[in-house]
Amino acid sequence: MRRTSYTEDHEAFRRTVRKFIETEVVPVYDKWYEAGIVPREFYYKLAELGVFGIEVPEENGGAGIESFKFQAVLMEEAARAGVSFGGSSVHVGLCLPYLKKLATDEQKQRWLPGFAAGEIMFAIAMTEPGTGSDLAGMRTTAKLSEGGTHYVLNGAKTFITGGVNADRVIVCARTAPPRADDRRFGISLLVVDTKSPGYTVGRKLDKLGLKVSDTAELTFTEVRVPVEDLLGEENKGFSYLGQNLPQERLSIAVGAYAQAAAAVRFAQEYTEQRNVFGKPVASFQNTKFELAACKAEVDAAEAVVDRALDALDADELSAADAASAKLFCTEVAARVIDRCLQLHGGYGYINEYPIARLYADNRVNRIYGGTNEVMKMIIAKDMGL
């Protein structure tokens, strides 16, 4: 089916990105993979390509385009090539909406030009060792100093994507205790400078997949955060998370769909050239049926993604819509990638084949951004259950 949610501008951007990935990423990707991190300098290249500034307002040094679709194209192209860009997807896909919606004009002027230029890389820290799904249970605290000039931040976060490379991290912390009738009250967002005394980057976590992504533990010991770096209003952080998580979940759906599409392509190419019992694996009826069934699932996921992208651009994507898109596309991707790996035989299990890395990279899509069980809770609540 012809896709209708992308315009010629998006397709032109797609061609540019595809070439960029072929020349700047594919040749060095194995090195990133071994090092377990995307080199910091690469983010300047992405910035030069204009990727970080697309949605940044013109007055803050960006192109001022109000659409997530260019980022979606970038994610689709990365998946198509079997690569990922580490923390930069969080920088632009997750953190920018918070900054655009919540930062004051003065904060935007301070942060966004550097954001667009790749000079200030952002990450976001919600999850803690003791709490992930139940974010209202977070224990990191930020106490206002006596003179009211700064917050004193104490606590720990874990699983923070881009946590090693980040220059600023949007940290969710308790500025007030929860209320008896509202556990979500009392959380605030602080934009913390990672060079602040008392701010420590702990282990870079050794993960099953997403090897090039620097996922880190962070600890805060008496970190002084100027009040000027509070994002939005004090104690309203939980509602800000609720407003921004739909875009995060859609971006996971887009990535998962694109990985599934890539898996089908990898499996078709592989089975066409691999001979078994004297003929290509692709010639067996089982292979054709498997690939056809996978293609049908990918097409369905594509339709969901395209509709959700249109809804997001129209500011109509509800929390339940985004949860459905994430749930559906990530479950499709899990099934499709597994079946496509099977068609590779033993080579599918070897990391030098892109399908093996895809299999490992894809697994987390059902966990992060809120687990798929949490997605079901959101959808069920929306159904009145």
Ligand SMILES: Cc1cc2nc3c(=O)[nH]c(=O)nc-3n(C[C@H](O)[C@H](O)[C@H](O)COP(=O)(O)OP(=O)(O)OC[C@H]3O[C@@H](n4cnc5c(N)ncnc54)[C@H](O)[C@@H]3O)c2cc1C
């Ligand atoms: C690679 C990676 C990158 C990440 N990046 C970031 C990041 O940049 N920033 C950030 O803040 N976080 C990040 N996370 C954290 C991620 O969002 C959490 O891991 C996720 O929300 C789940 O939280 P948890 O790990 O504490 O699991 P838990 O909350 O402990 O869940 C354990 C199990 O219990 C289930 N469960 C929980 N509640 C219920 C319920 N009410 N009913 C039924 N089942 C339930 C869950 O679905 C899951 O199966 C990342 C995680 C990973 C692995």
